[in-house]
Structures are given as C-alpha cells and as structure tokens.
Amino acid sequence: MNKSISVAVVMTVFNRKEQTEKCISSILKEMDHMNLNIDFYVTDDGSNDGTHDLFKHYQEIYTNNKFVVLKGSGNLFWNKGMHLAYGEALKHSSYDFYLWVNNDVEFFTGFLSGILKDYSRAREKQNYVIICGGVRYKDKNELSYGGAINHSETNPYNRTLLTPNGDIQECDCVNGNCLLIPSGTATLIGNIDERYEHGFGDFDYGYRLVRAGGKPYVASEFVGKCDRNSIVGSWKDTSLPINKRFLLKNKPTGQPPYSHKIFLKKWFPKLWFYYWIKPYIG
Incomplete structure (x- = not known):
C-alpha cells in the first residue's frame, strides 16, 4: 500500500x-x-x-x-x-x-x-x-x-x-x-x-x-x-440489596429503561415488553 x-x-x-x-x-x-x-x-x-x-x-x-x-x-x-x-x-x-x-x-x-x-x-x-x-x-x-x-x-x-x-x-x-x-x-x-x-x-x-x-x-x-468491566458493585451484582441494584440499573451507565426500551422495540419488537420488564421481576 x-x-x-x-x-x-x-x-x-x-x-x-x-x-x-x-x-x-x-x-x-x-x-x-x-x-x-x-x-x-x-x-x-x-x-x-x-x-x-x-x-x-x-x-x-x-x-x-x-x-x-x-x-x-x-x-x-x-x-x-x-x-x-x-x-x-x-x-x-x-x-x-x-x-x-x-x-x-x-x-x-x-x-x-x-x-x-x-x-x-x-x-x-x-x-x-x-x-x-x-x-x-x-x-x-x-x-x-x-x-x-x-x-x-x-x-x-x-x-x-x-x-x-x-x-x-x-x-x-x-x-x-x-x-x-x-x-x-x-x-x-x-x-x-x-x-x-x-x-x-x-x-x-x-x-x-x-x-x-x-x-x-x-x-x-x-x-x-482490555479487561471486561467487573459486575462487582454494578446492578448485576447479586450480593447487593435489590433496591440498590434497582437504582444502579436505572443509571445511564447501567441499563436505563429509556435506552433499553428504544433498543428492544427497534430490534426485537415481538417480545420487547417481556425483555424490558424482565429485569424488574426476576
């Protein structure tokens, strides 16, 4: 070249x-x-x-x-x-x-x-x-x-x-x-x-x-x-109280509902609501 x-x-x-x-x-x-x-x-x-x-x-x-x-x-x-x-x-x-x-x-x-x-x-x-x-x-x-x-x-x-x-x-x-x-x-x-x-x-x-x-x-x-980001202290950390995980998930660096909803409705529309609500119910 x-x-x-x-x-x-x-x-x-x-x-x-x-x-x-x-x-x-x-x-x-x-x-x-x-x-x-x-x-x-x-x-x-x-x-x-x-x-x-x-x-x-x-x-x-x-x-x-x-x-x-x-x-x-x-x-x-x-x-x-x-x-x-x-x-x-x-x-x-x-x-x-x-x-x-x-x-x-x-x-x-x-x-x-x-x-x-x-x-x-x-x-x-x-x-x-x-x-x-x-x-x-x-x-x-x-x-x-x-x-x-x-x-x-x-x-x-x-x-x-x-x-x-x-x-x-x-x-x-x-x-x-x-x-x-x-x-x-x-x-x-x-x-x-x-x-x-x-x-x-x-x-x-x-x-x-x-x-x-x-x-x-x-x-x-x-x-x-490049190491993968650790889940320790994040919303995926199951050792944290559920209310703490809920707050962390909804932060921009977690999996905020607004962004998650846009992504799911756009690319996985058939079951978007199920996968959108799933983190909150189990």
Missing part, C-alpha cells in the same frame, strides 16, 4: 488519563509500520485529571496530525459522547476509514494493518462492511469484547461472542471497543443513534448496517487487550 491511508480515530473519554495515553500511543505507533495519516476526534466529557493537557501535548509533538477535542457537558457518557465526536469526524468526508475505539484498549503492534487486510477480504464478499476488532483480557488469551452472532429473532440475549480464529467471521452485532468503518459504510449508515444514553449504540450500529444490506465482520486476530 503506497498511497497514504487516512484514518479518523473517534473516542469519548472521562478521566482515565493513563489508559488514554497508552491507547493513543499504541495507535500512533502504527504510523511507524504503514503509510498512514491518523487524526483524532475526541469528546472530553468533563475530565479533571489532566486529560485535556494530554491531548495538547500530543498535538505539540504530532504537528501533522489533528487532535480535535470537543468539550462535553459531563453527562454525555459513552453513546452521546461518541455521537458528538463521530459527528464532527463525519463532517470531513476525505477520510478513508473511521475507527471507533475505547480509551481503555491498548492495541497490539500491527493491529491496524491487520484489520485493513481483513477489510479487503470482507469487501470481496460485501460492498458495505464494518470490521469489529476483538480484544482479550490483559492476563489471559480470552475474549473480553468483540462481535457476536444472534441465535434468536425474539431473544436479544441469546447470542454468542466470536473469538478470533485466523479468518474473518460474519457477525450480527458489535462492541465499539474497536470498530473500523470504511467511508462508504459511514456515508450509508451515518452517525450513531443519539437517543441512547450510554450503551446500546454500538449494537444498534451493527444492526442498522445489516438492515441496510451490509454486513459486520469480526477481525481475524485479537487487536488489543
């Missing part, structure tokens, strides 16, 4: 400065191995740990790369923060690819060349694709986040995560920890759905692509490492 490939990296951050630095540095290292032009579009949703200064530092060092940092309200969380940053990136149609990342992922050397090769393989099968990069736990070779296949048209939770196996695999829904979106697909699908408060937007994006006639694929190899 002699022609420079342009990539707009999209992320939303709230504190976690050290993890953000590891993430960005691991992405920028890809320019040492490929002819790449990488710009960053970031929502800083009220960080108070020096994250904003970190991006200023990167801009001073990497003068040929853009670091566009948008200020959030402090209440955007993941989905709305990604909507803001991705929307800004989409205003610039000159990019070959958009890359969604979570700032807690530390990427492996050569990950970007790997998923770009996977994209070329996928394009032989389908015009409109996205490539979901699976990430593994930091201390074991086991999938933490990635793409999944659905086994039911009515049960949103009957699905299986796909572990990278050396070849691309078709999937139905995707996690946004590492998601490569070609410009053609970005134009077709547009921005992430702003209505979701925190989660659901990445799964929704994959489903929208399928509905539009495209296809998500899981990358052939692990792209980086």
Whole structure:
C-alpha cells in the first residue's frame, strides 16, 4: 500500500488519563509500520485529571496530525459522547476509514494493518462492511469484547461472542471497543443513534448496517487487550440489596429503561415488553 491511508480515530473519554495515553500511543505507533495519516476526534466529557493537557501535548509533538477535542457537558457518557465526536469526524468526508475505539484498549503492534487486510477480504464478499476488532483480557488469551452472532429473532440475549480464529467471521452485532468503518459504510449508515444514553449504540450500529444490506465482520486476530468491566458493585451484582441494584440499573451507565426500551422495540419488537420488564421481576 503506497498511497497514504487516512484514518479518523473517534473516542469519548472521562478521566482515565493513563489508559488514554497508552491507547493513543499504541495507535500512533502504527504510523511507524504503514503509510498512514491518523487524526483524532475526541469528546472530553468533563475530565479533571489532566486529560485535556494530554491531548495538547500530543498535538505539540504530532504537528501533522489533528487532535480535535470537543468539550462535553459531563453527562454525555459513552453513546452521546461518541455521537458528538463521530459527528464532527463525519463532517470531513476525505477520510478513508473511521475507527471507533475505547480509551481503555491498548492495541497490539500491527493491529491496524491487520484489520485493513481483513477489510479487503470482507469487501470481496460485501460492498458495505464494518470490521469489529476483538480484544482479550490483559492476563489471559480470552475474549473480553468483540462481535457476536444472534441465535434468536425474539431473544436479544441469546447470542454468542466470536473469538478470533485466523479468518474473518460474519457477525450480527458489535462492541465499539474497536470498530473500523470504511467511508462508504459511514456515508450509508451515518452517525450513531443519539437517543441512547450510554450503551446500546454500538449494537444498534451493527444492526442498522445489516438492515441496510451490509454486513459486520469480526477481525481475524485479537487487536488489543482490555479487561471486561467487573459486575462487582454494578446492578448485576447479586450480593447487593435489590433496591440498590434497582437504582444502579436505572443509571445511564447501567441499563436505563429509556435506552433499553428504544433498543428492544427497534430490534426485537415481538417480545420487547417481556425483555424490558424482565429485569424488574426476576
């Protein structure tokens, strides 16, 4: 690949400065191995740990790369923060690819060349694709986040995560920890759905692509490492009192009723009410 490939990296951050630095540095290292032009579009949703200064530092060092940092309200969380940053990136149609990342992922050397090769393989099968990069736990070779296949048209939770196996695999829904979106697909699908408060937007994006006639694929190899969020202290923690779990579930970072309802009615309409009410009754 002699022609420079342009990539707009999209992320939303709230504190976690050290993890953000590891993430960005691991992405920028890809320019040492490929002819790449990488710009960053970031929502800083009220960080108070020096994250904003970190991006200023990167801009001073990497003068040929853009670091566009948008200020959030402090209440955007993941989905709305990604909507803001991705929307800004989409205003610039000159990019070959958009890359969604979570700032807690530390990427492996050569990950970007790997998923770009996977994209070329996928394009032989389908015009409109996205490539979901699976990430593994930091201390074991086991999938933490990635793409999944659905086994039911009515049960949103009957699905299986796909572990990278050396070849691309078709999937139905995707996690946004590492998601490569070609410009053609970005134009077709547009921005992430702003209505979701925190989660659901990445799964929704994959489903929208399928509905539009495209296809998500899981990358052939692990792209980086990132531990799965612990359920300890969350609404899924069965050791907590039920009233505490109820309050945690309804927070934006839990499974808030508004977002959950939108997602279920949109993609699993036959039994949406059952799965919407189920967490409250058992």
